Each structure stands twice: as C-alpha cells, then as structure tokens.
Amino acid sequence: MLISLAMSLAGAATAALPVVAADLDCAKMLEIRRPAGAPRPIEATDLIETLDIGSNGGMESDPVFTLSPDRSRLAVAVRRADGKSNSYCSGIYIVSQDGQASLIDAGPGVAFWRYDNFFGTRGFPTGVTKVITPLWASNGESLAFLKLINDRLQLWRWDVGGHSRPVAAAEDDIVDFHFGPDGKSLVYKQRADGPPTEELNQEALRGYRLDERFFPFASRAPYPRGVASYRFYNVNLDGSARRTATQAEIAAFANDRSAALRKGATMVDVKADAEGMSRIHMLIGTAEQFCRSASCTDIEGQPWVTQSGHIRFVRREGWDRSLAAIYEWKGGDTDPDRLFQTSDLLMGCVPIDDDVLCVRENATRPRYIDRISLQDGKSRPIFEPNPDHAKIVHGRVERLQWTNAMGISSFGDLVYPPTFQPSRRYPLIITQYESRGFLRGGTGDEFPIQLFAKAGYLVLNIERPQSPVSAKQLAPLERQRRENADFSARRNILSTIETKVLELIDAGLVDPDRIGITGLSDGSTTTQFAALHSQMFKAASISGCCWEPSQTWLLGTAIQQHYQSIGWPASPEASSAIWSQMSLSRNASRVAFPILMQAADGELYPTLEAVRALRAANSPVDVYVFPDELHIKRQPTHRLNVYRRNLRWFDFWLMDKMPADGIEREEASRWAQMRRDWVQRPIHLPTSD
Known part of the structure; x- marks a missing residue:
C-alpha cells in the first residue's frame, strides 16, 4: 500500500x-x-x-x-x-x-x-x-x-x-x-x-x-x-x-516565447527600479530606461513593442485595482496614454495588427478570446467557447466599492436573485475571496453563486482587501509576521465583509437574521476567525479547516518551521493568546454559528481536532469527506454534490427548508437534531492577550 x-x-x-x-x-x-x-x-x-x-x-x-x-x-x-x-x-x-x-x-x-x-x-x-x-x-x-x-x-x-x-x-x-x-x-x-x-x-x-x-x-x-x-x-x-x-x-x-517583447533594437520587460518598484523597462541597444509614471506600475502579463516602436501594456488600476486598462508609452519622460479600460478580467493579451487579442471574462460571461480595437475600444469575440450562456438567466450583478473600518478600500460584486423585488429583505450569502472575472463558485469553485441567487439569496462576493501592513520593501516573511500579529490581516478582511453587509442591511436589502458565510483556503480561515469574532453570521460552509494546536505536528517539520517564522506557535502548549483568538477546539462552546465542512480526504486530518470539540460541545457541525481529492477538488461529480449540499445547508439554516424525501431529507433531519441539541451561549468576543 x-x-x-x-x-x-x-x-x-x-x-x-x-x-x-x-x-x-x-x-x-x-x-x-x-x-x-x-x-x-x-x-x-x-x-x-x-x-x-x-x-x-x-x-x-x-x-x-x-x-x-x-x-x-x-x-x-x-x-x-x-x-x-x-x-x-x-x-x-x-x-x-x-x-x-x-x-x-x-x-x-x-x-x-x-x-x-x-x-x-x-x-x-x-x-x-x-x-x-x-x-x-x-x-x-x-x-x-x-x-x-x-x-x-x-x-x-x-x-x-x-x-x-x-x-x-x-x-x-x-x-x-x-x-x-x-x-x-x-x-x-x-x-x-x-x-x-x-x-x-x-x-x-x-x-x-x-x-x-x-x-x-x-x-x-x-x-x-x-x-x-x-x-x-x-x-x-x-x-x-x-x-x-x-x-x-x-x-x-x-527565453521568453513572445517575439513581441522585442522589435528590432527595442526590448521591453517589467523590472524593479532602484526603489524596488516594478515598472515598465525599455532597452534600446544598450540604453536603459524606466517609465517613471505611476501608470507604468501594477503591470499584468507581458508588455509588447508596436510596429512604431512604442510600448503597450495591460495594468490594473482604479478603485482597489479593480479595473484593467491598456496603455501606450512612447518613451522618454512622457506619460503613457490610456487606450482602453474595462471592469472585465483581461489575461494573456498579445498584439495583432493595431488591435489586441485577450482572454477575457466578466461576472456573468465565462472565459473567451476577444479582439479589442485600441482605436475605438470596440471588440468582437474570436473564440466564444460557451455561447449557450447567452440563453441562461443570470442574476443581475452590481459592482460595489467601499472602505472598511480600518480605512482600507475593497470591492466586491452583489448578485441579485433573478426575481428580485426591491420591497423585500433577502437572506445573504458571503463568498470569497476574488471578484474579478466569471462568478462561478468563489475561489476553489465550491459555492455556486448564481445557483444561490436562483434560490432566492443575495450573494456578496468579496475581493480580498490589500494588506493592512502598508510599509514598502518588506521581505515577504516579515510582512506575513506583521499581518499575523494580533491577526491584523484577518481583522482587515472581516471588517471589509461586515462594513458592506451593515450597509446592505441599512439599505433594506438584507435580513440581518439570515446571513451566511463561505470559504476555501484563505476564505476558510476568515470564516473560522469570524466564528469567534463576529455575531453577524447565522451559518457557514467551508472546505478545508482548521487552524488548531494540532497543526504544529500535522503540518510536518518543514511547513511548521515556516509558520513559526511568521508568528505561529511552536507547540500546542505555546502561545495560548493565539489559540484563544483562533482555535475552534479551544473555544468550541463560543462558536457563533453552525458549520458545514466538505473536505478533501487529503486535508481531513486538520479538521479532526475542531470537529471533535464542536461535537462534544453540541455546536452544530457536519463533515463530508471526498476521496482522492486535493486542496482544489477535481472530480466533477464531487463538485456537483458539493454545490448541491451547500445550497441545502443554507436553505435549512437560513430559510428553514427541508428536502421532501430521500437521502437529502435524512441529511437535513440530522441538521434538525443538531439544532435541537445546540445550546447557544452568549458570545464574548475575545480580546488580545
């Protein structure tokens, strides 16, 4: 074996x-x-x-x-x-x-x-x-x-x-x-x-x-x-x-495969300048030049050289870098000219004549290849793999922008039920943690956004906000260490979510008693943190879990040494302050909401400590394990069943719905027993030790 x-x-x-x-x-x-x-x-x-x-x-x-x-x-x-x-x-x-x-x-x-x-x-x-x-x-x-x-x-x-x-x-x-x-x-x-x-x-x-x-x-x-x-x-x-x-x-x-990086004696790439900022960098013969404009940073993909010797490139810009734009730089001290801008996701753009071919997608349109004219901004699809989606009814998507309580900007997309009525308050489901491109199932594709909307939910898909550690030129490990100090990065994300949800409640859109949260990977970590630091959510579904004392031996020597270097404890007994802020097993009776875990068998062990403690405390938790799976689930039938169970879970806890019959009703009957056994205690939010 x-x-x-x-x-x-x-x-x-x-x-x-x-x-x-x-x-x-x-x-x-x-x-x-x-x-x-x-x-x-x-x-x-x-x-x-x-x-x-x-x-x-x-x-x-x-x-x-x-x-x-x-x-x-x-x-x-x-x-x-x-x-x-x-x-x-x-x-x-x-x-x-x-x-x-x-x-x-x-x-x-x-x-x-x-x-x-x-x-x-x-x-x-x-x-x-x-x-x-x-x-x-x-x-x-x-x-x-x-x-x-x-x-x-x-x-x-x-x-x-x-x-x-x-x-x-x-x-x-x-x-x-x-x-x-x-x-x-x-x-x-x-x-x-x-x-x-x-x-x-x-x-x-x-x-x-x-x-x-x-x-x-x-x-x-x-x-x-x-x-x-x-x-x-x-x-x-x-x-x-x-x-x-x-x-x-x-x-x-x-060598780079793209011949467009070089045109005659002109070559272009993205390179860090003396201050460590990545910028458009041009080499003509042996003469080196950086584009010093702020518009020559945040580059996406490879820049290219036009027939006339100018430099074109794609960059992220706008509110929290939520937009994609194509620029042209003529060299020297001139500022680049913006030729095109969109809220769509653009990837892998290459020049063709004076146009550009890009992989493109947006909230309701799966990925396709588009030819964009940089003269007038018009475009036409060259390869549309999923034209049938034009006949599928999607919930309306609204791009939202806001600033959290820590003063950090973020954005997200609010997806409405197709049958939305302005006079009603709706249950809300939070999905995480990227919101550029096609809204399929959140990061990791386990939480079907449009299926939730079809079932009568508002869905708020969150883009993970930028780090609260604003200092430049920090080594990656030092940045992570500072972000972990008092969980500042996690508080930043939770504040981003709560700030916008409160605005939606105040606007009369969301029922404050019917709010769910989901997440995979980093999104799962935020959900775990919310379970001990928020009273906003009434149910949660996550993929892998959890940050617990047992991770000090489950991760293995190499990973554990890395986590120690960024502030995590060296042993289950060490740093009780961290576990009091994060561990579900150490705080099982204070967990604020029922949790569904749909775990890959390759990530089962880290869930066990928390699950045992939650069950002992009669805190509602249900776990399903999918065989031969990894961090991102691969098998199509598994993903279909993950989708459907997530919908049933929120239907039960947020809408009080029971399936009519079959295995699904047996499943929901177990959840009903969990609800009867659940002794909800007042939540005392922990403070930093």
Missing part, C-alpha cells in the same frame, strides 16, 4: 482521477454548445460543464493561446468536465480571425499542475489544471501540443489538412517543448523522477524515516526530497529519431 502510494505521489498528478468511461465521445463532448430555445434558469451543470480555457488557478504564466506565424489563426487548448461520467475531455481548437473554430484533437482526461519545489520536496499535487499551450511551426503548417495519454503527458503534432499523432511518449510527463531552430525537430523537457521513486519504494520496505519530507496532513508517505529534475531531448517531427538536447537547445527554454 505504501509503495503504491509513493509511486502515485511521484507520478502524474492525474493518477487519482477516476477511470474514464470507455464510451465517452470526447469529440462530441467538446463541441461548442450553441444557444437554443427560450431563456432558461441556470443549473449546476451549466457551471461545472463549461468549455474551459486556461487554468483554474494562478500557478502558471504560460500563454492560453498562440497565434500562427501569419497571424491568421490561433490555437487554444480546451477541456470540459462531465458530471455523469465523473471525468474530463481535453482537446485543441484552431480558430480563424473570423471566428471559425475547428476541433483538431480530442481525448479523455485532464492534466493537473504539481509543485517542482514544495518545502524542499517535489511532486506535491494541487488540483489546479495545467495550462496546455499549443505551439506553431515557423511555416504555420503544423502544430505541436501536449496530450494526456494513460495518465502521462505526451508530445503530439498536427499537420494542416491531416490528423494529430504522437511524436514522443516518455516514461514520465513531458512538461514543456519548443520547435528546434531548423523547424524540423522538437525539443522537449521531460520529468526525471524515476530513480527517486525507486528509492522511496526501497525505503518503504525498510520503513520510512519520519523527517522533513513528510506532510502528515496530506499523506502517510514522504515526498521525494529535492526540487524536480528534468531531461531534455530533441526528436524529429515524425518521432523517428531522438537524441539528447544540446546546451543551446536547453537554454532556449529560458
């Missing part, structure tokens, strides 16, 4: 996903679903089964799409989850500039990103999908891409007018590649984890030594020590001959 576990940890990050149904037709599943019929209410599958492009997390900066050399076509990888078969399909689309899209490859499965270096070990999984970036040959006649086959990423090639076929199928994942300088070969980067895996297998027979390789909260086996290692090979386009890559071919992986 331990040997097979060690192998799965060192292997592809998709190993734990369920077997794909043999009859799954991926070509059909990846078809673009056109709008049909009359507008209809949204369903859970509309959110789970979108045709997605790019990653579901910000772990990589690789391009989502690439343009052909003649700029007439783009290539983009897609994926779709399927709730019925609990599986995925992935594929590649070729799209012309007039929007004609052709699926040129399709197959089962999806690749997930894993750490090259996780506290001195490698291969730690995340549940975040890996970005698959197709690359064009210099003549535009073929395309190369990574494809998942039998839980391994292989290198494939497609020729115009032909079919896709494998070029290299290694014993471990191929994670990156580029065309050789002659255009007749491909150079690829392959994980080289075989020998360390064998070492772990041999160690398993003798017994693993408990050391810094262990993260007990996630695994009963160690991870391989050291950062990920790679091998590099050159292979002919037909896969007939392979050799070890040269140093020059290997060095090419360090």
Whole structure:
C-alpha cells in the first residue's frame, strides 16, 4: 500500500482521477454548445460543464493561446468536465480571425499542475489544471501540443489538412517543448523522477524515516526530497529519431516565447527600479530606461513593442485595482496614454495588427478570446467557447466599492436573485475571496453563486482587501509576521465583509437574521476567525479547516518551521493568546454559528481536532469527506454534490427548508437534531492577550 502510494505521489498528478468511461465521445463532448430555445434558469451543470480555457488557478504564466506565424489563426487548448461520467475531455481548437473554430484533437482526461519545489520536496499535487499551450511551426503548417495519454503527458503534432499523432511518449510527463531552430525537430523537457521513486519504494520496505519530507496532513508517505529534475531531448517531427538536447537547445527554454517583447533594437520587460518598484523597462541597444509614471506600475502579463516602436501594456488600476486598462508609452519622460479600460478580467493579451487579442471574462460571461480595437475600444469575440450562456438567466450583478473600518478600500460584486423585488429583505450569502472575472463558485469553485441567487439569496462576493501592513520593501516573511500579529490581516478582511453587509442591511436589502458565510483556503480561515469574532453570521460552509494546536505536528517539520517564522506557535502548549483568538477546539462552546465542512480526504486530518470539540460541545457541525481529492477538488461529480449540499445547508439554516424525501431529507433531519441539541451561549468576543 505504501509503495503504491509513493509511486502515485511521484507520478502524474492525474493518477487519482477516476477511470474514464470507455464510451465517452470526447469529440462530441467538446463541441461548442450553441444557444437554443427560450431563456432558461441556470443549473449546476451549466457551471461545472463549461468549455474551459486556461487554468483554474494562478500557478502558471504560460500563454492560453498562440497565434500562427501569419497571424491568421490561433490555437487554444480546451477541456470540459462531465458530471455523469465523473471525468474530463481535453482537446485543441484552431480558430480563424473570423471566428471559425475547428476541433483538431480530442481525448479523455485532464492534466493537473504539481509543485517542482514544495518545502524542499517535489511532486506535491494541487488540483489546479495545467495550462496546455499549443505551439506553431515557423511555416504555420503544423502544430505541436501536449496530450494526456494513460495518465502521462505526451508530445503530439498536427499537420494542416491531416490528423494529430504522437511524436514522443516518455516514461514520465513531458512538461514543456519548443520547435528546434531548423523547424524540423522538437525539443522537449521531460520529468526525471524515476530513480527517486525507486528509492522511496526501497525505503518503504525498510520503513520510512519520519523527517522533513513528510506532510502528515496530506499523506502517510514522504515526498521525494529535492526540487524536480528534468531531461531534455530533441526528436524529429515524425518521432523517428531522438537524441539528447544540446546546451543551446536547453537554454532556449529560458527565453521568453513572445517575439513581441522585442522589435528590432527595442526590448521591453517589467523590472524593479532602484526603489524596488516594478515598472515598465525599455532597452534600446544598450540604453536603459524606466517609465517613471505611476501608470507604468501594477503591470499584468507581458508588455509588447508596436510596429512604431512604442510600448503597450495591460495594468490594473482604479478603485482597489479593480479595473484593467491598456496603455501606450512612447518613451522618454512622457506619460503613457490610456487606450482602453474595462471592469472585465483581461489575461494573456498579445498584439495583432493595431488591435489586441485577450482572454477575457466578466461576472456573468465565462472565459473567451476577444479582439479589442485600441482605436475605438470596440471588440468582437474570436473564440466564444460557451455561447449557450447567452440563453441562461443570470442574476443581475452590481459592482460595489467601499472602505472598511480600518480605512482600507475593497470591492466586491452583489448578485441579485433573478426575481428580485426591491420591497423585500433577502437572506445573504458571503463568498470569497476574488471578484474579478466569471462568478462561478468563489475561489476553489465550491459555492455556486448564481445557483444561490436562483434560490432566492443575495450573494456578496468579496475581493480580498490589500494588506493592512502598508510599509514598502518588506521581505515577504516579515510582512506575513506583521499581518499575523494580533491577526491584523484577518481583522482587515472581516471588517471589509461586515462594513458592506451593515450597509446592505441599512439599505433594506438584507435580513440581518439570515446571513451566511463561505470559504476555501484563505476564505476558510476568515470564516473560522469570524466564528469567534463576529455575531453577524447565522451559518457557514467551508472546505478545508482548521487552524488548531494540532497543526504544529500535522503540518510536518518543514511547513511548521515556516509558520513559526511568521508568528505561529511552536507547540500546542505555546502561545495560548493565539489559540484563544483562533482555535475552534479551544473555544468550541463560543462558536457563533453552525458549520458545514466538505473536505478533501487529503486535508481531513486538520479538521479532526475542531470537529471533535464542536461535537462534544453540541455546536452544530457536519463533515463530508471526498476521496482522492486535493486542496482544489477535481472530480466533477464531487463538485456537483458539493454545490448541491451547500445550497441545502443554507436553505435549512437560513430559510428553514427541508428536502421532501430521500437521502437529502435524512441529511437535513440530522441538521434538525443538531439544532435541537445546540445550546447557544452568549458570545464574548475575545480580546488580545
């Protein structure tokens, strides 16, 4: 058992996903679903089964799409989850500039990103999908891409007018590649984890030594020590001959893929100036120049050089950096000119003629590829993966801006029920902690915002406010240490939420007796803090949990040492002041609201201390554990059931609704018993010790 576990940890990050149904037709599943019929209410599958492009997390900066050399076509990888078969399909689309899209490859499965270096070990999984970036040959006649086959990423090639076929199928994942300088070969980067895996297998027979390789909260086996290692090979386009890559071919992986960064003698990048501020930086020959304007900071993605030698770039600006804008800088001491601004999320923008192609999304529109004219600001979609969403009824979304009690600005989106009536007060659900782009299910995608709205809730989705530690040029660890002092960062977030909720109550929109809060990861931490520091919320649902004394041994030596360095206790007995402010187990009788936990089995152990104490105190808590899951849940059927249980939980506690029959009614009957057993005591909010 331990040997097979060690192998799965060192292997592809998709190993734990369920077997794909043999009859799954991926070509059909990846078809673009056109709008049909009359507008209809949204369903859970509309959110789970979108045709997605790019990653579901910000772990990589690789391009989502690439343009052909003649700029007439783009290539983009897609994926779709399927709730019925609990599986995925992935594929590649070729799209012309007039929007004609052709699926040129399709197959089962999806690749997930894993750490090259996780506290001195490698291969730690995340549940975040890996970005698959197709690359064009210099003549535009073929395309190369990574494809998942039998839980391994292989290198494939497609020729115009032909079919896709494998070029290299290694014993471990191929994670990156580029065309050789002659255009007749491909150079690829392959994980080289075989020998360390064998070492772990041999160690398993003798017994693993408990050391810094262990993260007990996630695994009963160690991870391989050291950062990920790679091998590099050159292979002919037909896969007939392979050799070890040269140093020059290997060095090419360090070069940026975007030729737009350089135009003639002009090169542009983003670089820290003498004060440590990241700015637009231009190099003409050997002459270096920074753009000193405030509009040349907060850059998103890569800047580029226009045909006329000017610099264009995307930046965040406006209230709490909630807007995206495109600027042009002509060099020298001039201020850049703003060419375009939007509240939509823009990603991976690249120039095409005098326009720009961007991955784009907004609160009610899933991700798509848009061509934006920088002359008049008009745009037209080039690739619209989910046109069927135009016929789905979404609740109206209102962008809100405010300042919390600590004087820190933030923003969020208020989503109204489709049948909203101004004369009524509504129950409210808080979701966290990003509010730029498509409002699917909050960070981690577990709390279905539009499904809540459809069920009659107002939903306030919060963007995490900027740090209350305003000092510049602080080392990251020192900033975290200051944020943890007296939980200033957590108080800042809670104040942001409470300030806006009180405004909504005063405006007559929200029923103060029916407010729920949700969260995953950082959002779960805020919810845990609110359970001991707020009387506003009546129910909560979280994913992973909790910050407890047991974390000092559950996290493992490496992570625990990191947390000690930013102010967390060294042992369960130390720093009672911190546990009195944060621990649910030490304060179980004071927890202010019922809590639903829907945990990945890979994060079960950290919940147990709090759950035992809450149950002993008759404080309502229910826990569901999803097998073969990680920090971000991957399995589509799990995510559907997480969605639906979250809705039932809030329906019970905030609307006093009981399901009619079946397993769902049995589930709610347990919640009803919890409510009868719950002895609510007055909440005495803790003060700093």
